[in-house]
Amino acid sequence: MLKPIVKKIFFYFLLFCGIIMSTSHLGDNYMGISDEEGYRMTIGFICLLIFFLEYLLPKIRNK
Numbered sequence: 001m002l003k004p005i006v007k008k009i010f011f012y013f014l015l016f017c018g019i020i021m022s023t024s025h026l027g028d029n030y031m032g033i034s035d036e037e038g039y040r041m042t043i044g045f046i047c048l049l050i051f052f053l054e055y056l057l058p059k060i061r062n063k
Contacts, residue, residue, distance in 0.1 A: 011055040018047030 021044030 011051055014047045015051045015055075018044045018049075018051060020044070021047065 021040045023044075
């Protein structure tokens with residue numbers, strides 16, 4: 001019983017980290033951004049991709 005809860009918390013952590021990192025990068029575009037700070041967008045995109053592939057896609061296929 002504890003395993004599905006921990007797994008769900010982990011996937012939603014990935015979702016929120018991805019959203020926060022992606023939007024923080026987009027907000028910096030108005031202030032000027034260097035190539036070194038582009039890692040936030042990449043990590044945010046990877047977090048959102050993992051959430052989609054590992055959590056949402058199997059849920060959609062099971063319905």
